[in-house]
Amino acid sequence: MLALAAARLGFDVAILTPEADSPASRVAAHTLVANYGDEQALAELAKLCAVVTFEFENVPAAVVAGLQAAGAEVAPGPKALAIAQDRVLEKSFLNQIGVPTVGFHQVDTVADLTAGLDLLGAPALLKTRRQGYDGKGQVWVRTVSEAEAALESLGGGDCILEARAAFVREVSVIAVRNRSGAFAAYPLAENVHENGVLRVSTVPANVPPETETAAFAMARKLVDGLDYVGVIGVEMFDMGDGRLWVNEFAPRVHNTGHWTLDACQVDQFEQHIRAIANWPLGPTTPFAAAEMTNLLGAEVETWAELAAEPDARLWLYGKRDAKPGRKMGHVTRLKGRFPTTGGA
Amino acid sequence: MLALAAARLGFDVAILTPEADSPASRVAAHTLVANYGDEQALAELAKLCAVVTFEFENVPAAVVAGLQAAGAEVAPGPKALAIAQDRVLEKSFLNQIGVPTVGFHQVDTVADLTAGLDLLGAPALLKTRRQGYDGKGQVWVRTVSEAEAALESLGGGDCILEARAAFVREVSVIAVRNRSGAFAAYPLAENVHENGVLRVSTVPANVPPETETAAFAMARKLVDGLDYVGVIGVEMFDMGDGRLWVNEFAPRVHNTGHWTLDACQVDQFEQHIRAIANWPLGPTTPFAAAEMTNLLGAEVETWAELAAEPDARLWLYGKRDAKPGRKMGHVTRLKGRFPTTGGA
Numbered sequence: 001m002l003a004l005a006a007a008r009l010g011f012d013v014a015i016l017t018p019e020a021d022s023p024a025s026r027v028a029a030h031t032l033v034a035n036y037g038d039e040q041a042l043a044e045l046a047k048l049c050a051v052v053t054f055e056f057e058n059v060p061a062a063v064v065a066g067l068q069a070a071g072a073e074v075a076p077g078p079k080a081l082a083i084a085q086d087r088v089l090e091k092s093f094l095n096q097i098g099v100p101t102v103g104f105h106q107v108d109t110v111a112d113l114t115a116g117l118d119l120l121g122a123p124a125l126l127k128t129r130r131q132g133y134d135g136k137g138q139v140w141v142r143t144v145s146e147a148e149a150a151l152e153s154l155g156g157g158d159c160i161l162e163a164r165a166a167f168v169r170e171v172s173v174i175a176v177r178n179r180s181g182a183f184a185a186y187p188l189a190e191n192v193h194e195n196g197v198l199r200v201s202t203v204p205a206n207v208p209p210e211t212e213t214a215a216f217a218m219a220r221k222l223v224d225g226l227d228y229v230g231v232i233g234v235e236m237f238d239m240g241d242g243r244l245w246v247n248e249f250a251p252r253v254h255n256t257g258h259w260t261l262d263a264c265q266v267d268q269f270e271q272h273i274r275a276i277a278n279w280p281l282g283p284t285t286p287f288a289a290a291e292m293t294n295l296l297g298a299e300v301e302t303w304a305e306l307a308a309e310p311d312a313r314l315w316l317y318g319k320r321d322a323k324p325g326r327k328m329g330h331v332t333r334l335k336g337r338f339p340t341t342g343g344a
Numbered sequence: 345m346l347a348l349a350a351a352r353l354g355f356d357v358a359i360l361t362p363e364a365d366s367p368a369s370r371v372a373a374h375t376l377v378a379n380y381g382d383e384q385a386l387a388e389l390a391k392l393c394a395v396v397t398f399e400f401e402n403v404p405a406a407v408v409a410g411l412q413a414a415g416a417e418v419a420p421g422p423k424a425l426a427i428a429q430d431r432v433l434e435k436s437f438l439n440q441i442g443v444p445t446v447g448f449h450q451v452d453t454v455a456d457l458t459a460g461l462d463l464l465g466a467p468a469l470l471k472t473r474r475q476g477y478d479g480k481g482q483v484w485v486r487t488v489s490e491a492e493a494a495l496e497s498l499g500g501g502d503c504i505l506e507a508r509a510a511f512v513r514e515v516s517v518i519a520v521r522n523r524s525g526a527f528a529a530y531p532l533a534e535n536v537h538e539n540g541v542l543r544v545s546t547v548p549a550n551v552p553p554e555t556e557t558a559a560f561a562m563a564r565k566l567v568d569g570l571d572y573v574g575v576i577g578v579e580m581f582d583m584g585d586g587r588l589w590v591n592e593f594a595p596r597v598h599n600t601g602h603w604t605l606d607a608c609q610v611d612q613f614e615q616h617i618r619a620i621a622n623w624p625l626g627p628t629t630p631f632a633a634a635e636m637t638n639l640l641g642a643e644v645e646t647w648a649e650l651a652a653e654p655d656a657r658l659w660l661y662g663k664r665d666a667k668p669g670r671k672m673g674h675v676t677r678l679k680g681r682f683p684t685t686g687g688a
Binding site for chain 1: 347348351352353354355356357369370371372373606609610618623624626627631632647648651652654655657658659660661662673678
């Protein structure tokens with residue numbers, strides 16, 4: 001979807017991917033099939049591109065730093081990537097700049113975990129510090145007696161324990177910042193996850209305007225603090241009493257922003273391209289309320305029914321293998337005019 | 345833009361083009377660089393594709409027939425293409441099915457031209473029967489004394505003489521028909537040409553509802569008559585007294601429909617892909633009034649200003665060489681809510 005947005009604006013796209021037949025390569029001018037660490041491929045990418053970006057936060061930060069060393073312009077930079085890749089760094093950074101998160105405790109040993117449970121209360125969520133997404137690499141720990149087995153199941157260390165957040169809803173901000181420091185954000189999405197995987201995003205979120213204002217302020221603090229360039233997805237817990245806690249951020253376009261493709265004049269993908277290419281940002285005001293539903297695994301087989309719904313806008317990703325739970329596409333249902341002026 | 349629309353719906357695209365570095369090839373999974381008549385390339389295309397289409401009406405109709413013979417599904421079929429390629433056939437066919445056109449006369453000799461001027465009145469427009477677009481291959485003939493030189497300038501024969509139409513405006517219908525015979529049309533666009541090249545399309549056109557209804561009925565007669573599958577662009581002269589004359593039709597997506605990219609949920613490109621893939625058609629009701637302006641030649645250099653206009657939606661085609669008058673991109677300015685329910 002980033003490649004499609006770039007093509008619309010007249011850019012040629014080169015893709016570096018370890019995957020031989022990737023959906024992105026089918027809509028890009030050049031493809032380099034190589035591992036992220038392949039120095040020859042990275043040198044070629046640096047030579048081909050006026051600016052390099054990524055859409056996957058587990059690209060090693062060292063690779064991005066290496067591209068920069070090779071003279072490539074990279075956005076977002078390695079700082080945001082390095083911080084986002086480590087849940088302890090991420091939450092520490094957020095708290096440092098005054099953005100609240102759930103309580104957390106670094107866990108390298110069973111003793112750390114026991115201390116963490118004592119500090120944060122049980123049950124609490126044990127996660128690997130690195131990798132893991134869509135609910136992978138995490139386990140609830142209900143009692144001290146489960147501590148050893150839980151830590152063992154996640155590799156024995158290099159973990160983070162997170163307090164349970166009794167939130168009333170999950171929301172996210174899709175924000176964008178360009179090289180000049182200009183900032184914009186789309187209206188808050190309200191998100192429902194199932195088994196750790198995003199199922200539905202609804203816009204507008206069912207929150208009062210002051211909650212949205214607070215969420216935008218937190219997103220702005222974050223991107224300014226990171227000196228960030230591009231689109232960022234910031235997931236938050238709405239505690240229902242005016243408090244918002246950031247759960248995590250993704251230094252890339254975000255699944256909870258896919259609704260912008262069909263409900264906004266400028267979607268998150270074009271915003272990202274505009275930001276990294278140092279173009280002016282586009283408007284973020286939707287013209288319709290929207291509900292985006294992911295098509296997981298075999299659900300993609302319902303495409304014919306979805307294509308026949310007049311207000312359903314269908315995206316199919318062209319992934320070859322509809323493995324259970326895999327994100328194969330999404331559908332956005334437009335729900336009439338957007339009720340507020342929205343945007344930031 | 346067709347390739348981008350197909351990618352969104354999960355299709356892989358293969359392009360056959362005589363151009364080595366074409367914009368379409370940069371967003372397609374496969375590219376065959378070959379002349380349209382290259383039999384080996386056509387056989388490969390037939391093998392690669394579930395359905396073949398074209399976006400250029402001067403692809404030889406024999407090539408399309410050949411693809412069909414090789415077992416390929418082709419839409420639109422060779423009939424529409426063959427008729428659209430010959431201005432005499434085109435106007436004769438339209439009149440046969442009860443769709444009015446300007447008066448015309450087939451011209452193979454100077455005597456034909458003289459007789460035509462007598463029949464249709466002077467000045468009249470002499471055009472080549474085949475090829476020629478964007479104002480190329482045509483010349484006004486004001487008097488009989490100019491007849492010989494005029495015909496010579498267009499190759500000495502194989503021409504058509506067209507009566508001057510004292511129209512008040514040029515309008516166009518972008519219509520679509522799928523394999524099941526379902527029909528839809530976007531609201532009428534009002535078009536301004538300069539030197540034979542489209543400059544601006546405005547939607548809605550400044551016409552009463554009955555004119556739009558009549559235009560849709562003519563477009564429907566045409567696509568039913570052709571047993572057409574896909575999007576078609578039908579250009580008409582609005583005579584200002586309730587009469588509409590078809591000027592010509594293009595058996596493809598059409599420049600006067602580019603506004604649909606940014607003012608409709610389903611644009612003409614996705615409609616075309618839906619129609620040829622035998623999907624249900626999408627809605628044709630715009631959510632905004634729109635004005636589309638072509639960026640010709642060096643005008644594309646204004647992209648930075650256009651990108652900064654909040655209600656301007658920019659498309660740049662990635663053509664390498666901004667030759668004078670060449671269509672390098674377009675910009676659509678959204679003009680608030682669409683004032684009518686629109687569509688067909």
